[in-house]
Structure formats: C-alpha cells, structure tokens
Amino acid sequence: xxxxxxxxxxxxxxxxxxxxxxxxxxxxxxxxxxxxxxxxxxxxxxxxxxxxxxxxxxxxxxxxxxxxxxxxxxxxxxxxxxxxxxxxxxxxxxxxxxxxxxxxxxxxxxxxxxxxxxxxxxxxxxxxxxxxxxxxxxxxxxxxxxxxxxxxxxxxxxxxxxxxxxxxxxxxxxxxxxxxxxxxxxxxxxxxxxxxxxxxxxxxxxxxxxxxxxxxxxxxxxxxxxxxxxxxxxxxxxxxxxxxx
Ligand SMILES: Cc1cc2nc3c(=O)[nH]c(=O)nc-3n(C[C@H](O)[C@H](O)[C@H](O)COP(=O)(O)O)c2cc1C
Numbered sequence: 001x002x003x004x005x006x007x008x009x010x011x012x013x014x015x016x017x018x019x020x021x022x023x024x025x026x027x028x029x030x031x032x033x034x035x036x037x038x039x040x041x042x043x044x045x046x047x048x049x050x051x052x053x054x055x056x057x058x059x060x061x062x063x064x065x066x067x068x069x070x071x072x073x074x075x076x077x078x079x080x081x082x083x084x085x086x087x088x089x090x091x092x093x094x095x096x097x098x099x100x101x102x103x104x105x106x107x108x109x110x111x112x113x114x115x116x117x118x119x120x121x122x123x124x125x126x127x128x129x130x131x132x133x134x135x136x137x138x139x140x141x142x143x144x145x146x147x148x149x150x151x152x153x154x155x156x157x158x159x160x161x162x163x164x165x166x167x168x169x170x171x172x173x174x175x176x177x178x179x180x181x182x183x184x185x186x187x188x189x190x191x192x193x194x195x196x197x198x199x200x201x202x203x204x205x206x207x208x209x210x211x212x213x214x215x216x217x218x219x220x221x222x223x224x225x226x227x228x229x230x231x232x233x234x235x236x237x238x239x240x241x242x243x244x245x
Contacts, residue, residue, distance in 0.1 A: 014050050022054060031057040033098070039068045041085060045092050052094040059095050061085070064102040064127040064149075076102030076127070079114035086118025096121040098175065101166065103155075104130050108162045109169035116170040124175035124198060125166055126159045152201040153179040160192050167193025168237060181209065183216020190217075193234040 011019075017034075025032050034056050038044035048059060063076035063085060075081045086099055099115035101108065103126035112123055128149025133142035159178025167174040176194030180186050181202040189197050202209045221229060224241065235241055 014047050018050065018054060022056070026055055033058040033060050035060045035062055035100070036089075037062045037065045039065055041088055044085065044089060048089055048092045052092065056095055058098055058121075059089070059093055060098040060100050060124055061089055062100045062127065064100070064104070074102055074104070076100075076111065077105055079110045082111055082114040083118040086115050086120050090119040098122040098124050100127055101125040101162075102127050103158060103162055103178075108166050112166035112169045112174075116172050120172060122173045122175060122195075123166060123170065124177065126155070126162050126178045129155050129158065151179070153181055153185075155179050156185060156188075160188050163189055163194050164192040164237065167234060180213065181205070183213050183220060186213050186217055187220060187232070190229065190232050191234070191236040193237065195230075195233055 022032070032055070034051060036044060036047045036051075036059055038047065044061065051059065063082060064074050066072040067075050067081065070081070075085050082099070082101075086097070089097055097120055099118075099120040099122075101111050101115065101123055105111050108125065112125075115123055128151045130147050131150035132147050134140070135142040156179030159176065162178075163174055163176040173195040174193060175196045175198055176189030176192065177198035177200060179201070180189065180197055180199050186197045186199075197213075199210050199213065206212070217229065221227070221232075226232060232241065
C-alpha cells in the first residue's frame with residue numbers, strides 16, 4: 001500500500017440504499033416502506049438501526065429469510081422465533097413495523113398471533129410459496145438453489161384464505177398480497193379482511209397496474225353505492241355486502 005492512498009471500504013447494500021435510493025424515492029409524493037431482510041437477528045437490527053433516523057415511513061420485516069444460526073430454517077416458520085424477532089425489531093425501530101409473514105406454515109393464525117404479541121403494528125402476507133422445478137432434459141433441478149419462491153395468480157386462492165384466517169386471528173391491520181393482478185383480485189383480499197393490498201409479480205407485466213387497480217376499486221365502490229372502502233373490509237366473513245352469508 002503506497003503512502004497517502006486511502007483504504008476504501010466497499011459500500012454495503014444499506015449504505016448504497018441510504019445514499020442513492022432513498023433520495024430518489026423521497027422526490028415523489030408517496031409513503032416509503034422499506035422491506036428488511038437478514039440472515040441473523042443482528043443483521044435485521046443493523047438495518048433497522050441504520051434506518052431509524054432516515055426519512056422512512058414504515059418498515060416491513062421479511063421473515064422468510066433463512067436463519068443461518070438455526071441451520072437455515074426461516075424465522076417465519078416458528079411462532080417463537082417470530083415473536084422474538086418482532087420484539088427485537090420493535091425495541092430498535094423508530095418507525096411502525098409491519099411483519100411480513102411466510103405462507104410456508106401449517107397454521108398462519110399462530111404466526112399472526114406471534115407477531116402481534118411481539119408488538120407488530122401491522123402484518124403483511126403472503127410471501128412466496130416454496131416451489132421446485134425439474135429440468136427433465138437434464139434430469140436435475142432447474143434452479144441453482146433447488147427451490148424457489150412461487151408468486152403470481154397461481155397462489156392467489158391460498159393467499160386469500162390466509163389473509164382471511166390471519167385477519168380474524170388478530171386485532172392489528174393486515175395488508176394482503178399474493179397474485180393480485182386486477183381490481184377484482186384486490187377486492188377479494190379486502191373482503192377477506194385485508195385493510196390494504198400490495199402488488200408484486202403483476203408489475204412485471206404492467207408497471208402501471210397499481211394505478212389501474214386503485215381506479216378499478218373506486219369504480220366498483222361507485223357502482224355498489226359504497227362511500228368508504230372500509231365498509232367492505234372483512235365483509236365476506238360478516239354476512240357479505242347485502243347481509244347474507
Ligand atoms: C422477483 C421477486 C422478488 C421478491 N423479493 C422480495 C423481497 O425482497 N422481500 C419480500 O418480503 N418479499 C419479496 N417477494 C415476495 C413478494 O413481495 C410477494 O409477497 C409475493 O411475490 C406474492 O405477491 P405477488 O404474487 O403479487 O408477487 C418477491 C417476489 C418476487 C416475485
């Protein structure tokens with residue numbers, strides 16, 4: 001190393017996000033929700049602490065990541081791990097915390113309750129379902145990781161069912177997602193019990209899809225003579241739009 005030459009530490013992903021991406025997002029008149037992932041509790045907390053004093057509206061904690069210290073089992077598959085990571089994040093976070101649940105569990109209600117008792121301000125679900133593809137010509141796994149996350153319309157009925165179960169198991173608000181590609185799809189989630197919806201995969205087909213979905217929901221409400229969207233939240237389990245089950 002020659003004298004006078006500075007040692008440059010490579011910028012971490014969170015450094016680049018804070019310096020480059022946050023100022024870009026803050027130019028727009030919109031709320032900013034940052035999705036946080038980690039492979040250990042410490043990694044989650046590093047990111048949460050780093051974002052504490054940034055102009056970020058909410059944090060969404062993705063607990064579908066493998067926990068390296070527990071042999072790679074995702075945090076989100078064990079209710080005790082969900083409760084403890086929620087508590088740890090809430091102790092450091094300055095923004096409201098949304099816990100994003102994994103659908104790769106037998107009972108989503110237990111996961112939802114664990115996040116609520118850990119202090120979560122809201123829940124979002126579902127993350128991707130674990131899938132696998134075999135390349136039959138090579139007779140081996142199509143994906144280098146062997147398994148991959150299944151998203152899009154195929155998972156929607158599973159997601160609607162889980163949003164219904166989770167939203168009836170807790171008092172905190174639920175954000176529904178999983179295969180939403182139209183206003184009709186989004187309405188199903190609201191009627192199942194979601195207070196808001198989120199769109200992932202459909203953006204790859206149409207980057208303007210969220211605006212179209214919001215417009216379509218407004219048109220539906222107008223056609224039904226409903227003034228406030230909150231009136232339809234959870235109506236499926238509450239007698240339906242016209243008071244019948
Ligand atoms: C390409 C891709 C990347 C994703 N990355 C993340 C991520 O970083 N964090 C996360 O919580 N979920 C992630 N997800 C899951 C989505 O946010 C969403 O929960 C899931 O795909 C179901 O919604 P959708 O069918 O509308 O995509 C990703 C999904 C896809 C397809």
